Amino acid sequence: MIGTFVKLFGTAALAAAVFVSGDATAQTSADWATPVAPFKIGENLYYVGSSDLTAYLFVSKAGLMVLDGGEAATGRQVVANIRTLGFDPAQVKILLNTHQHYDHAAGLAEIRKAAPGAKLYASAADGPIIAAGGKGDPFLKGKAYEYEPVPVAKTLRDGETVTLGGWTLTAHVTGGHTAGCTTWTFPVTVAGKVRQGLVHCSSSVLPGYRLGKTETYPGITAAYEKSFATWKALPCEVFLGSHGRFFGMDAKAKALAAGKADAFVDQAGCKAFYAQQEAVFRAELRKQNP
Numbered sequence: 001m002i003g004t005f006v007k008l009f010g011t012a013a014l015a016a017a018v019f020v021s022g023d024a025t026a027q028t029s030a031d032w033a034t035p036v037a038p039f040k041i042g043e044n045l046y047y048v049g050s051s052d053l054t055a056y057l058f059v060s061k062a063g064l065m066v067l068d069g070g071e072a073a074t075g076r077q078v079v080a081n082i083r084t085l086g087f088d089p090a091q092v093k094i095l096l097n098t099h100q101h102y103d104h105a106a107g108l109a110e111i112r113k114a115a116p117g118a119k120l121y122a123s124a125a126d127g128p129i130i131a132a133g134g135k136g137d138p139f140l141k142g143k144a145y146e147y148e149p150v151p152v153a154k155t156l157r158d159g160e161t162v163t164l165g166g167w168t169l170t171a172h173v174t175g176g177h178t179a180g181c182t183t184w185t186f187p188v189t190v191a192g193k194v195r196q197g198l199v200h201c202s203s204s205v206l207p208g209y210r211l212g213k214t215e216t217y218p219g220i221t222a223a224y225e226k227s228f229a230t231w232k233a234l235p236c237e238v239f240l241g242s243h244g245r246f247f248g249m250d251a252k253a254k255a256l257a258a259g260k261a262d263a264f265v266d267q268a269g270c271k272a273f274y275a276q277q278e279a280v281f282r283a284e285l286r287k288q289n290p
């Protein structure tokens with residue numbers, strides 16, 4: 001299983017490198033949705049997404065929780081991956097999301113078909129857009145960005161926790177990329193040690209986003225500013241995100257398969273990522289507001 005994963009993943013990573021400029025733009029490709037075999041990140045925490053569109057499975061005696069569904073096709077892979085790991089997708093009780101863009105939210109409806117009782121918890125700004133199937137985004141407009149809606153069962157406030165079984169996840173509303181972009185933190189045991197896990201939403205400034213004097217949506221600039229302050233302060237030992245390329249998933253998965261049980265523990269990588277992302281944001285802000 002792991003051998004197949006590395007083989008598939010090595011190819012996908014090269015293709016995924018093309019998409020460094022931003023996510024959820026028109027430059028979609030099957031390359032970021034290449035199926036990969038699921039793998040274990042930590043105790044009761046599994047990777048169930050595609051080559052780049054991530055999805056995370058949280059296992060507990062009280063049921064399962066899934067964070068993000070990728071595209072519609074990814075969502076179907078997520079269901080298959082849950083089965084491959086030996087769990088019953090119908091046991092998914094809670095669906096979570098980083099943000100409402102189709103490449104992270106379209107798969108949620110697919111997962112819910114296998115788990116009709118699953119309840120979606122989402123932020124106040126992004127939840128209504130998921131419930132409207134992608135309609136209402138201030139920038140990504142048109143059929144290409146729409147998907148099957150999922151109703152929101154619970155609206156999450158910034159700092160609110162979600163618990164299931166032994167899991168406690170904290171929702172941090174880190175707007176900018178979308179107004180309700182949500183970064184998740186949680187304690188997780190990796191290689192016998194309790195670590196602070198973090199799933200980064202997205203800090204990408206999409207090509208065409210307006211910052212400063214003219215804004216893509218009111219408050220986007222201040223939202224990014226606030227989010228960078230939050231991100232830099234959050235504990236981040238097990239560094240994860242909504243795209244595999246954010247945290248170098250390819251190389252880490254290979255290291256994991258080669259026996260490095262704590263391959264995803266990368267505090268320095270997380271800090272460096274946020275520094276680089278903030279520099280990109282500030283350069284774009286200066287460029288648009290000379």
Ligand SMILES: [Zn+2]
Nearest residue numbers: 023024101202
């Ligand atoms: Zn996005």
